[in-house]
Amino acid sequence: MSMLNKKEELCRYVGSQARDEQRAALPGVIDRIIHTLDDPECFAHIGNEPIHFSTSVRDMIEKLRNILFPGYFSNEKMDSVNQTYHMGREITRLYDILSRQIIHVLRHDCLRFDRVCSKCERRGNEAAFTVIEQIPILRKKLAADVRAAYDGDPAAKSHDEIIFSYPGLYAITVHRIAKILHQLDIPQLPRIMSELAHSLTGIDIHPGATIGERFVIDHGTGVVIGETSVIGENVRIYQNVTIGALSLPRGAGEKLRWTKRHPTIEDDVIIYSGATVLGGDTVIGARSVVGGNVWLTRSIPVDTKIFIEEPRLIIKKTNKGDGL
Structure with missing residues (x-):
């Protein structure tokens, strides 16, 4: 038998031995896992439909x-x-x-x-x-x-x-x-x-959200629309738009579970990519435009355009082969 074959046989023997040892130890691990089924801090679905x-x-x-x-x-x-x-x-x-x-x-x-x-x-x-x-x-x-x-x-x-x-x-x-x-x-x-x-x-749309006709999500990746959102007709939103809730204090889940926590978007609104609109009292008025990367937690009136001020760009001419 060649050295290569001997090495292969040894590898299989050692691997099989390790597998048998680990399998022999499984009952103890299984007992510990089963013991956690009675732990009220964990979740299990036992004996139900x-x-x-x-x-x-x-x-x-x-x-x-x-x-x-x-x-x-x-x-x-x-x-x-x-x-x-x-x-x-x-x-x-x-x-x-x-x-x-x-x-x-x-x-x-x-x-x-x-x-x-x-x-x-x-x-x-x-x-x-x-x-x-x-x-x-x-x-x-x-x-x-x-x-x-x-x-x-x-x-x-x-x-x-x-x-x-x-x-x-x-x-x-x-x-x-x-x-x-x-x-x-x-x-x-x-x-x-x-x-x-x-x-x-x-695209994450909660089934509770109310959405009017002629609704368009362009591209779509990263879009979030919360449960109590109300969206009118002929609304268009782009990728990475969040129509969500303001952060809640600890323990507020049950208290606020049935309240309106997400914005209202009226008819003919456009919301560009990366915009975040939050809060149950926030209303985006009809025919308004929300620019990219805007962060809104208050209402804007009808026929309004809201944008972030253009950032100051640094434009630098480089020599061939230079890095950034």
Whole structure:
């Protein structure tokens, strides 16, 4: 046997020995981990309805997009011959998936928090039907969002490009669905939907936010829109914009949980990249423009432009090969 083979055999033997020793020590570690399940300072989900998996929520969102934008995301050709069959099948499947998901989260909270029966089966079926009943209205709202994005973006070559590829439209689509569930007081599911959109797009819109028609998020990465934000119609915001709450003192969470903590943005406002607008009493008046990197914690009136003073630039001519 060559020296190389001997070295390889020795390596495998030593590695196997170390693995066996560590595996033998695992029961003790397992006992210590299990012991922490009774620690009230930690969190565990034992003996309750299982928490749903994000993959099923993602599938549900894709089903909704298939119906909101028929023919765009389907693997099958859709035409005048099969559209009634195709839409009927997709909507029926969506109803089954959505109602099961809603029933699941309702039952989960009922059992976990030992609540009075919430009639989860009936409520889940009714909520799913309400969402599907709203699809014609949602389609019109999303069509207005698409047109607004196209009208204001010379880089967009078609409406199809926006529907297929713009992260802002994806985030708005998910938000408009999640908002309906939030208004129906469905727990957990709206927030899970919004966080899935957040993970895919970098755009964080709380399902409680109220957003008018023809809303555009251009580029989108880093956008945050808080729960009690109210945004009017024909509003456009750019990347890294925060519409958020002022910092809260320790222990204020429960006291302020149901109060308006986020700004109101009136119709026809533009907010450029990096701007931060904070506070529940802050109102950005209609047709105003908030410049890039502006920090606002107070209201501005209608028809106002607010910008940061241009910084003083140092322009220095360098010789070839010099550094900064």
